[in-house]
Amino acid sequence: MPRQGLNADAVTRVAADLADREGLGALTVSAVARAVDVRPASLYAHVAGAEELRAGVALLALEELADAAGDAVAGRSGSEALTALAEAYRSYAREHPGRYAASRVRLDRETALRSAGPRHTALLASVLRGYAVPEDEHVHAVRLLGAAIHGFIELEGAGSFDHSRPSSRASWVRVLERLDAALRTWPTD
Amino acid sequence: MPRQGLNADAVTRVAADLADREGLGALTVSAVARAVDVRPASLYAHVAGAEELRAGVALLALEELADAAGDAVAGRSGSEALTALAEAYRSYAREHPGRYAASRVRLDRETALRSAGPRHTALLASVLRGYAVPEDEHVHAVRLLGAAIHGFIELEGAGSFDHSRPSSRASWVRVLERLDAALRTWPTD
DNA sequence: ACCTATGCCTATATGCTGTAGGAAGCAGTT
DNA sequence: AACTGCTTCCTACAGCATATAGGCATAGGT
Numbered sequence: 001m002p003r004q005g006l007n008a009d010a011v012t013r014v015a016a017d018l019a020d021r022e023g024l025g026a027l028t029v030s031a032v033a034r035a036v037d038v039r040p041a042s043l044y045a046h047v048a049g050a051e052e053l054r055a056g057v058a059l060l061a062l063e064e065l066a067d068a069a070g071d072a073v074a075g076r077s078g079s080e081a082l083t084a085l086a087e088a089y090r091s092y093a094r095e096h097p098g099r100y101a102a103s104r105v106r107l108d109r110e111t112a113l114r115s116a117g118p119r120h121t122a123l124l125a126s127v128l129r130g131y132a133v134p135e136d137e138h139v140h141a142v143r144l145l146g147a148a149i150h151g152f153i154e155l156e157g158a159g160s161f162d163h164s165r166p167s168s169r170a171s172w173v174r175v176l177e178r179l180d181a182a183l184r185t186w187p188t189d
Numbered sequence: 190m191p192r193q194g195l196n197a198d199a200v201t202r203v204a205a206d207l208a209d210r211e212g213l214g215a216l217t218v219s220a221v222a223r224a225v226d227v228r229p230a231s232l233y234a235h236v237a238g239a240e241e242l243r244a245g246v247a248l249l250a251l252e253e254l255a256d257a258a259g260d261a262v263a264g265r266s267g268s269e270a271l272t273a274l275a276e277a278y279r280s281y282a283r284e285h286p287g288r289y290a291a292s293r294v295r296l297d298r299e300t301a302l303r304s305a306g307p308r309h310t311a312l313l314a315s316v317l318r319g320y321a322v323p324e325d326e327h328v329h330a331v332r333l334l335g336a337a338i339h340g341f342i343e344l345e346g347a348g349s350f351d352h353s354r355p356s357s358r359a360s361w362v363r364v365l366e367r368l369d370a371a372l373r374t375w376p377t378d
Numbered sequence: 379a380c381c382t383a384t385g386c387c388t389a390t391a392t393g394c395t396g397t398a399g400g401a402a403g404c405a406g407t408t
Numbered sequence: 409a410a411c412t413g414c415t416t417c418c419t420a421c422a423g424c425a426t427a428t429a430g431g432c433a434t435a436g437g438t
Contacts, residue, residue, distance in 0.1 A: 006416080030394055042417050044396070106347050113352065121353070139353055140363040143341070146349070147364065151340020152332070158295050160335070163302065164310070164328055174329040175336065178371040185370060195385080219425055231386045233427070 004036055011036070011046045012056040019057055019098025027053060027098065054102055055111060061099035062116040065092050069123050078130035079180040085127055086149050086176055093153045100153070120146075131183040141183060148179055193225055200225070200235045201245035208246055208287025216242060216287070243291055244300060250288035251305040254281050258312050267319035268369040274316055275338050275365055282342045289346075293339070309335075320372040330372060337368055 014035050019027045029050050033040040047053050065088075072088035073081045093100040107115060124142040133141045152175055155161060161168040203224050208216045218239050222229040236242050254277075261277035262270045282289040296304060313331040322330045341364055344350060350357040 004416085028394060029396085038416095039418065040394075041396080041398095041419080045416070049396070050394085104343075104347060109352075112348075117349075117352075137363070139355065140360045143344070143350060143357070143360040144337070144364045144367055147340035147344055148333070148337040149340070150344060151336035151338070154293075154343065155332070155336055155339060158293060159301075160306075161332060163298075163306075166328065168332070171329045171332040174326070175333045178333055178375075181374060182367040182371050185374070186367075193385085217425065218427085227385095228387065229425075230388080230427080230429095234385065239426070 004038055006036060006038070006043075006046055008046045008056070011043060012053075012060055015053050016057045016060055016096075016099050016102075019102055020096045021098070024054070024057075024098050024101040027057065027102075029053060054105060055107060057099060057102040058105050058107060059111070059115050061096065061103035062120070064096075064099065065089065065103060066116040066119040066123065068092055069120065073123060073127060077127075079176075081127045081130055082145075082180055082183070083176050085123065086145075086179075089149055090153055090156075090172070093157060097157060100157075104150070104154075128183070131186065132188070133183060133186045134188060137186065141186065144182065145179060148175065193227055195225060195227070195232075195235055197235045197245070200232060201242075201249055204242050205246045205249050205285075205288050205291070208291055209285045210287070213243070213246075213287050213290040216246065216291075218242060243294060244296060246288060246291040247294050247296060248300070248304050250285065250292035251309070253285075253288065254278065254292060255305040255308040255312065257281055258309065262312060262316060266316075268365075270316045270319055271334075271369055271372070272365050274312065275334075275368075278338055279342055279345075279361070282346060286346060289342070293343075317372070320375065321377065322372060322375045323377060326375065330375065333371065334368060337364065 011032060015027055015032050018031055018035055022031070027050075029043050029047070030040045032053065033043050036043075047056065068088045068091075069085055072084040076084050107117075121142060124145050125138055127145070128138055128141050131141075152172065156168045156172075161171070200221060204216055204221050207220055207224055211220070216239075218232050218236070219229045221242065222232050225232075236245065257277045257280075258274055261273040265273050296306075310331055313334050314327055316334070317327055317330050320330075341361065345357045345361075350360070
């Protein structure tokens with residue numbers, strides 16, 4: 001009976017890899033147990049259940065995403081920062097579809113607050129410093145960016161762009177240009 | 190042994206109501222069977238399984254959404270049409286969260302093509318007629334609108350806006366204004 | 379009144395979730 | 409080296425969902 005030396009973090013990492021490989025829907029306690037060659041019951045010593053498994057992957061993904069986004073905007077400003085930030089999100093979603101999907105599940109209030117969620121808001125807000133968006137409109141601008149970027153990534157991932165030409169890449173570039181324009185010409189009333 | 194007089198459509202309608210009430214995750218063959226007071230096995234005469242149940246709700250939702258969106262844009266143009274269309278999506282998502290969530294699941298190629306999906310694309314494109322967006326840029330504009338509108342609804346529904354002020358309603362109005370501006374000032378290169 | 383297709387049933391196999399209780403590995407102590 | 413105790417992993421089980429096979433009974437046509 002060789003031990004695996006598991007712990008909550010290790011289990012979450014395996015779960016995240018599994019979600020990326022097989023899809024978030026395939027993320028079950030049993031599947032993770034198989035991946036680490038252990039019986040399902042043994043995992044309950046490390047995670048409370050299927051729900052917590054998903055929440056763990058969500059928190060991990062939010063952290064990793066925030067790190068990647070932070071690196072991307074560092075040293076840049078204006079449209080350059082916007083493009084780099086958006087590109088970081090899109091790349092992450094392509095490379096880690098399961099993790100990205102997990103990052104979009106609803107977390108309970110407490111968990112959401114101690115997650116990296118606020119860091120994402122802060123990063124989006126930092127991009128706005130390169131634009132003349134009035135302070136009291138920052139929330140709206142952040143939400144616009146979040147909605148458009150996540151929305152695009154989601155539709156692209158769901159295959160909604162697969163049945164029309166041209167490639168989604170061209171649209172992505174244009175969408176970022178239009179978002180940049182929307183920020184540049186933000187009303188100053 | 191009283192019969193229920195079920196058929197595929199009736200089952201799908203019950204499934205859709207159940208998804209709205211309990212969430213898309215709670216949409217199972219067993220739960221639908223309970224709702225119509227029948228044994229789970231009996232439903233397999235009408236739907237192939239859990240997957241098809243979800244696909245059925247997705248198709249229903251896409252149809253209903255397209256109908257609502259079509260009514261909304263009828264007789265309007267420009268920013269008025271844009272606002273009405275977006276509002277139709279948002280209202281539907283609020284009133285029928287389960288159906289809306291189902292409409293965003295990935296469908297196989299064949300099913301996607303005979304769904305109301307293309308009607309949505311056509312409706313978004315029709316809104317563009319009120320703007321001076323070059324013909325060969327229409328795809329990009331449609332994708333921008335789709336991404337921003339669906340993205341906003343999704344983030345709002347996931348509670349991402351719950352932890353910051355002001356209300357998401359104010360942002361929604363501003364987002365639509367910015368999208369309108371993005372379309373009005375679309376580059377004509 | 380009868381026949382037949384069909385609507386729903388029971389029974390069964392398989393898989394995932396989660397709990398309870400037990401055994402074996404690994405540490406530090408003596 | 410043996411003892412003690414914690415942790416890790418186990419088997420066993422109960423509950424529920426999916427899906428298939430095969431049977432019965434009822435509704436509707438003849």
